[in-house]
Amino acid sequence: MGSKGFERGPFKVKWFPIYQRILSEIEREIKIHPNYADLQNQCGLLLTVKGNRKEAESYFLEALRINPRYREAVLNLGHLYIGMERWSKAEAVFLTESKKHPKDGFLRHVLATLYVQTGRFKEAAYQFQKALQHYPSYRGPYKKIGIWQGGKIFLNEKVKRESRKIAPNHHQAQFHNLIGLFLAKRGKMAQAIRELRKAAELEPNEFLFHANLGTVYYYRGDFQKAVEEYKAALRIDPSYGMGHANLSYVYGLIHRTGKALQHLEKAVRLSPGYADLHYNLALLYSDRRRDEEAISELKKALRINPNYLFARVNLGVLYEDQEKWKEARREYRKVLQITPEDQQLRKRLERIS
Amino acid sequence: MLKEDFVIQSTIRRTLIRNNVDYTEITFGTVRGVVYFRGRFKLAQLYTDGTKENALEFTTRSLHSLERKIKSIPGVSDVVFEFFNWEKEKGKWVPKDLKEDRSK
Numbered sequence: 001m002g003s004k005g006f007e008r009g010p011f012k013v014k015w016f017p018i019y020q021r022i023l024s025e026i027e028r029e030i031k032i033h034p035n036y037a038d039l040q041n042q043c044g045l046l047l048t049v050k051g052n053r054k055e056a057e058s059y060f061l062e063a064l065r066i067n068p069r070y071r072e073a074v075l076n077l078g079h080l081y082i083g084m085e086r087w088s089k090a091e092a093v094f095l096t097e098s099k100k101h102p103k104d105g106f107l108r109h110v111l112a113t114l115y116v117q118t119g120r121f122k123e124a125a126y127q128f129q130k131a132l133q134h135y136p137s138y139r140g141p142y143k144k145i146g147i148w149q150g151g152k153i154f155l156n157e158k159v160k161r162e163s164r165k166i167a168p169n170h171h172q173a174q175f176h177n178l179i180g181l182f183l184a185k186r187g188k189m190a191q192a193i194r195e196l197r198k199a200a201e202l203e204p205n206e207f208l209f210h211a212n213l214g215t216v217y218y219y220r221g222d223f224q225k226a227v228e229e230y231k232a233a234l235r236i237d238p239s240y241g242m243g244h245a246n247l248s249y250v251y252g253l254i255h256r257t258g259k260a261l262q263h264l265e266k267a268v269r270l271s272p273g274y275a276d277l278h279y280n281l282a283l284l285y286s287d288r289r290r291d292e293e294a295i296s297e298l299k300k301a302l303r304i305n306p307n308y309l310f311a312r313v314n315l316g317v318l319y320e321d322q323e324k325w326k327e328a329r330r331e332y333r334k335v336l337q338i339t340p341e342d343q344q345l346r347k348r349l350e351r352i353s
Numbered sequence: 354m355l356k357e358d359f360v361i362q363s364t365i366r367r368t369l370i371r372n373n374v375d376y377t378e379i380t381f382g383t384v385r386g387v388v389y390f391r392g393r394f395k396l397a398q399l400y401t402d403g404t405k406e407n408a409l410e411f412t413t414r415s416l417h418s419l420e421r422k423i424k425s426i427p428g429v430s431d432v433v434f435e436f437f438n439w440e441k442e443k444g445k446w447v448p449k450d451l452k453e454d455r456s457k
Binding site: 185 | 358359366371380384385387398431
């Protein structure tokens with residue numbers, strides 16, 4: 001099916017049959033799970049790009065009714081209003097969100113472009129300043145457009161023209177990202193990469209697109225490219241803990257465990273609440289015979305998740321290495337209470353009893 | 354011979370993805386070359402004609418394939434599967450609910 005009957009407005013997207021199939025699939029899913037906010041948001045996004053904005057708005061609003069804190073839906077709705085030139089609605093959406101997250105440079109950036117488009121240059125300059133204050137990495141793109149010149153904010157007609165691209169670019173980039181992930185889940189990696197590349201080209205400063213590209217390259221076995229994309233994501237957002245973790249797993253696959261260790265240590269520092277990260281870091285320490293550090297990480301994993309059986313088995317093995325028989329037996333017994341059929345472990349326990 | 358548990362663990366993660374396994378309900382660990390799986394085994398997608406028999410056969414084949422691939426990872430000395438819904442019986446993978454039905 002083509003795009004007949006729909007005005008796609010500012011989007012430079014050819015409506016391929018695969019997009020329609022994905023839209024129909026999501027619509028079917030919504031009938032089964034009407035209370036899944038992410039499905040509502042995805043449907044809204046596809047309809048936005050297809051040009052059916054009124055319907056898209058109702059899907060975003062429904063997503064936000066289900067989950068009022070759903071950031072993606074907020075951003076999509078706000079950008080939709082910008083695209084429809086419903087300025088006061090758009091301003092209300094982004095101002096409310098910005099009040100909740102005053103250090104979010106992206107929200108400041110969008111507000112600034114909204115003010116530029118409506119001729120409110122003073123407010124725009126203030127928001128651009130705030131965006132730069134929170135996200136200094138915006139300096140490069142701002143220089144390129146001409147907003148940042150000689151250490152000052154500078155607004156002119158070119159900035160106004162560029163600002164008009166913000167909303168369609170946002171939706172189009174999110175759209176390609178969504179399609180890319182959808183195709184990747186179905187094992188269509190080459191197509192998925194094409195879509196995700198389009199997303200990253202439209203919004204090169206969005207770390208998520210690079211992170212997703214990294215994951216798809218990783219699935220496909222293109223490890224060097226996966227490393228490059230994860231690194232690109234981390235250059236944009238160095239505080240992205242799971243990005244460091246994913247990078248360490250790729251390094252693990254290519255046997256560069258020194259690099260893996262470096263990144264997993266960062267991942268644990270940034271996301272200390274994940275038992276799995278502590279467990280994997282413990283494996284790296286254990287492989288390097290840094291047993292005390294390994295034990296410490298396993299204990300942290302078990303504090304987060306006391307039922308993390310493998311962490312307990314690894315801990316027992318490390319105690320065995322240190323000839324701490326009592327501690328080793330204690331850990332093995334705890335595991336065997338849950339999995340009495342584990343013959344491997346029973347043998348280990350018998351050997352030291 | 355490769356003996357690094359972290360490398361094995363990284364390889365398992367990718368092997369699960371490549372073998373169409375939905376690992377959201379599976380945990381896995383590596384202890385000095387012994388690999389442990391625990392949880393509910395589920396495929397991300399079933400490529401069948403829609404009948405229950407066909408789905409069972411497809412899942413069984415997938416389990417055998419996964420087992421073979423995990424065992425062939427350099428450094429893996431043994432694999433312990435503790436799936437809540439599938440188990441190995443006399444060299445064959447059997448769904449636990451089917452086994453329970455037979456014993457009634």
